Amino acid sequence: MKPPEIVVESGFTAEALHGQEVALIGYGNQGRAHALNLRESGIALRVAGRPNSEARRRAARDGFATLDTAKAIPGADLVIVALPDEVHAEAWRRDIAPVIQPGQTVGFIHGSSVHFGLVPVPAGIGVVLVAPKGPGTTLRERFTMGQGIPALLAVHQERAASHGGPSSRELARAWAAGIGCARAGVVHTTFGDEAETDLFGEQAVLCGGMLGLAQAAFETLVEAGYPPLLAYTECIHEIKQVADLLYARGPAAMRAAISNTAEFGAYSAAPRMVDERTKAAMRALLAEIRSGAFTRGMQADHDAGAPWFRAERAKADAHPMEDAGAAVRALMPWLAEEAARGAAQGDSKAEAKP
Template identity: 40%
Template sequence: MPAKVYTDKDADLRVIKKKTLAIIGYGSQGHAHAQNLKDSGLNVIIGLYKKSKSAAVARKQGFEVFETAEAVERADVIMIAVPDMKQAEVYENDILPNLTEGKTLAFTHGLAIHFGLIEAPKGIDVIMVAPKGPGHVVRSQYVEGKGVPALIAINEGSSKDAKKVALAWAKGVGGTRAGVIETTFKEECETDLFGEQAVLCGGASALVMAGFETLVEAGYQPEMAYFECLHELKLIVDLMVESGISGMRFSISETAEWGDYISGPRVINAQSKKAMKAILKDIQTGKFTKNWVKEYKDGLPKYKQFIEDGQNHQIEKTGQRLRSLMPWVKKRNIKGTQASYN
């Protein structure tokens, strides 16, 4: 049975109209939620750590900025919009001591709640509002009078009003303009992690690099390998996003389509699916999160090595040179930047 899709008529901004909404962090999602909620006529404040570089930016954009503890104390609804691995520390130090009964704790992702990195006390509603798009798109679509689809979730033990607050928040950021689907912290977290690791990030990047290496090792020019295994990927992905997999196949040549049918299953096969199931099991059991928390606490040695190895791969050097020949491709030198508690 298809999931119910909530739209503008199902949400009421009056539910949070008289409340103070605090966004903790002013990064990608944080700034988008804050600006959209403010433009929806709601009272939004920003919570940041002392001497945060984002404080001046938030003030310039019309927000009152407080240190995190004070923002939590002042607010009725508090959204934690800092990176996953920083959330527990910020929560324990600045949020939990200032939570009082009746407040609502909100998240844009389910990891911290689902895997117990954060445990809210009784009397605190816990919700999630997760737009399915990066912050800059959440903002730009709102400004255009549109919206990005969003997910909401209500944690067990929350009050009967929690869903109304989640829907109102989703409406405030523009989600109900496109459509909102209710999920659970468990379902959102596990599917999100799996999609990132097995398909969107891990799977796609590993597939591209393996294809590039196969052609180069066979004696083909790295420039040709880059064009065929990386550059043209956007064309195919865009077609799938716009028209589905069948629509993509309809749009490409018959030769490419025939190759899709007979060769795709040779690369992504039963063994690949077995590996995907193992990845999913690691996510479901908490093994992935446990290992990631340990890596973070150890100072990220493997993580940093992975970054360095990836940046030094031949595909990156080839791509940098070829992208300079393509004026239509937007250039963004974001290599090596890391998310931070803004």
Template identity: 30%
Template sequence: MALIDFGGVKEEVVTRKEFPMSRARKVLKGETIAVIGYGVQGPAQALNMKDNGFNVIIGQSKKYPKDWDRARKDGWVPGKTLFTIEEACERGTIIEMLVSDAAQRAIWPVVEERLAPGKALYFSHGFSIAYSKQTGVVPPKDVDVIMVAPKGSGTSLRRNFLSGAGINSSFAVEQDATGRARERCMALGIAVGSGYLFPTTFKKEVFSDLTGERGILMGALAGVMEAQYDVLRRHGHSPSEAFNETVEELTESLIRLVAENGMDWMYANCSATAQRGALDWLPKFKKAVKPVFAELYKRVASGEETKRVLQSCGKADYQKQLGKELKAMADSEMWRAGKATRALRPKEPAKKNIGVAKGTVGRASN
């Protein structure tokens, strides 16, 4: 493992240099990796592993024909590489639980019955294990229990894999029955296309993940955007102007600079007026929202958020209800303005040598 300084704290990580693909193939030689669920993470992880030369099969319920048909369109063959959940669990030596958290509780009896000694039970989220009292997911003692959690959506994982970039993932070993759990886990992390791997626990992963999703990554992000858009509209700004100043400039310009070189570099490459205002208002926003994040983390740690997920997502009509909520978002003025804005983005081919072109390097932050 490599020792990296993260803001003054030394942490161990696993890169492709320490654990190359050749080693991953050696560790997983003879294994049959059964990816259970072809919804959000399943397709990306399965296709990435398949493209990397690993023996992968899919377990998908025919109750969800869209996911079954999607798997077929992606090249998985019924009876050869595409099976029911029951048969995939029978065939697999590594069972990857990539259905939703609520669905994991529902199918657990089917999976548990087929966990022969020496198999590995793999997760990409600590939810079912960390909250086992609510989910009922308690693996037998004679199987490995491991996790690789990509820090991004399945779509991003697949896109980054195809571009050669990869997405960083956390990994954890909850139970080592074979003495090979850690190697199996790291090999799978490399196999799915991780940029690098950093260690965690099932509990820490789910606490940070649920906080992040409800917070800055999704819930807080959308909430803050809507709040600013509403204020601008109430003061007479047009939908186009309000959307551009709230969303478009962030997603098409500023956040890309942060991704490249950090927040200070983004600030350094904005106007002096923008810099001064942002630095002045940063502590005000931090003070305003920190109590909300503290409340959120408390609810995650107590299991209240888990209870909400299982009660809501476990309902038979959940997908229908979700569709209504997402449609309401899409039909709002703000996101209809966004659709019009995206349609106006130029579609010209990229300029050659853009990475070294004059005017693209930016100003140093110090």
């Protein structure tokens, strides 16, 4: 099947947002990076959060005007929702829907809640998406280096034009430029394609498949009598070296940079590790994502107080590979300093349990 044409643009500016009002709800991993980058691009914004929010206090310490969410929205041309996805529905119902008006535009950083109908935005209110392809700390770090990371951009619906000013699409383009993504490339897509491919990538590979495979490999070595420290180093710790090569150079150049032994073994092992059953499981995962069953299931668990999510997290945190990993990292004390720097920049949601 021929892949659909896509439009990628770069090099444009955030000018359409100059003189516009921006309200940003949430000041976590993505929110803080968006806020700091937009401010340094000359865009005035206010940060909104719940009254006793630690994140909101942090935004105030960073010099932003902070308000209750419902008070931040009136008059804002663009309202950016930088909240966890499972919170979008309640935030929309409780704080946003009662005050947002036709002519305003609401912006998301991931498309699931809109695409799967958890956030029903009435006609007249613009709905856009700017999804940077990386965590907030990377978005911020590249921006401060004068660079940027790519982002996906989509328009679910245009705002009513009655109030004049930039269209929702123009606001989204300026938002993407203001956070530095137009220095790399902005890919025009749809909420559906962004939501479904993003969920699939993180489940099948990045956060689900890869760690599942690494954990099974760690267990295989430990059960065969090898020291956990060795098992962790070989199966988990060294993922970074390979991931860095893939990130910077791609698969062929990654293979050129590893030993012939590693490359030879990879060709023989890959089809045995990942076979037609794995592909069938991936297709089943994708079907669940596309039907909305995954998003509805996650929302139902969240609405019930996240019992399944909490139990799985506790089980995962208690796995013996955590102790082995701590022992490996203790050999490199600078990693703890880097982790502390990352946490100071808000890259960890360890305190923000569901």
